[in-house]
Structure formats: structure tokens, C-alpha cells
Amino acid sequence: MATILVVEDNQTSRKLATMLLRRAGHEVLQAEEGAEAIRVAGDSMPDLILMDVQMAGMDGLTATAILKRNRVTSAIPIIALTAFAMRGDEEKIRAAGCDDYIAKPFHYPDFLSRVENALAGRSKRHAGSDVRISPAAE
Numbered sequence: 001m002a003t004i005l006v007v008e009d010n011q012t013s014r015k016l017a018t019m020l021l022r023r024a025g026h027e028v029l030q031a032e033e034g035a036e037a038i039r040v041a042g043d044s045m046p047d048l049i050l051m052d053v054q055m056a057g058m059d060g061l062t063a064t065a066i067l068k069r070n071r072v073t074s075a076i077p078i079i080a081l082t083a084f085a086m087r088g089d090e091e092k093i094r095a096a097g098c099d100d101y102i103a104k105p106f107h108y109p110d111f112l113s114r115v116e117n118a119l120a121g122r123s124k125r126h127a128g129s130d131v132r133i134s135p136a137a138e
């Protein structure tokens with residue numbers, strides 16, 4: 001089980017993502033806009049953030065860039081959720097610091113597969129960061 005922050009200003013999309021993630025056994029936190037996402041992420045340190053790109057107030061790419069610049073939250077993988085997957089958007093999404101993106105409306109099996117892949121990647125990164133070298137091995 002992982003803790004996943006869903007950042008989405010559309011209530012229907014937020015409920016759908018939350019339902020799918022909970023059915024998959026994950027704990028879900030929610031935020032409706034970018035500034036709230038930054039606060040919740042800093043307070044709760046989720047294992048993954050699903051970030052809507054287009055939101056009122058602070059948009060998802062701005063929030064992502066802030067989270068990735070913060071040493072406390074920079075290692076949290078972020079998957080962008082976007083209804084506007086047009087040419088050039090992937091480059092903008094990745095330049096902001098997102099690790100992946102999912103176009104909306106999303107296909108449930110693909111959505112859950114991408115979430116699990118992101119979580120597996122985070123587990124591998126954390127496992128590597130816990131390696132200690134004993135003085136005798138140096």
C-alpha cells in the first residue's frame with residue numbers, strides 16, 4: 001500500500017482517481033489546487049503525486065516545479081494528469097519535473113499500471129539510497 005496525493009480541481013475526476021486508487025489498496029490524499037498540493041505534500045510526504053496540469057489558481061506545472069526544487073519533496077514522483085495532450089505538451093510536462101503523464105480521460109488499466117510503475121521506481125530509488133558501505137569495504 002502506498003500513500004498517493006491526487007491533485008485535481010475537477011470533482012468528478014478527483015473522485016474517479018480516488019476510487020480506483022483505493023480499490024487498488026492505496027491510501028489517498030486529495031488537494032484541489034497547486035498551493036494546497038504543496039502544503040499537503042510537505043506535511044504528509046506521499047509516495048506519489050498525481051497532478052492535474054490545468055487548474056485555477058496555481059497550475060499543476062508551477063506546483064510541480066516548486067515541489068521538485070524543494071529538497072524535502074524533490075524525490076516524490078509526480079505524474080501529470082492532462083486533458084490537453086497535444087504536440088509539445090510532453091516536453092513542457094517533463095521540463096516542469098513530472099516523471100510521467102497520463103492523458104484524460106484515462107483508461108483504467110493503463111492508469112493503474114502507470115501508478116504501479118511509478119511506485120516501483122520509487123521503491124528501487126529508496127532501496128539504493130539506503131545502502132551503507134562499511135569502513136572495512138572502503
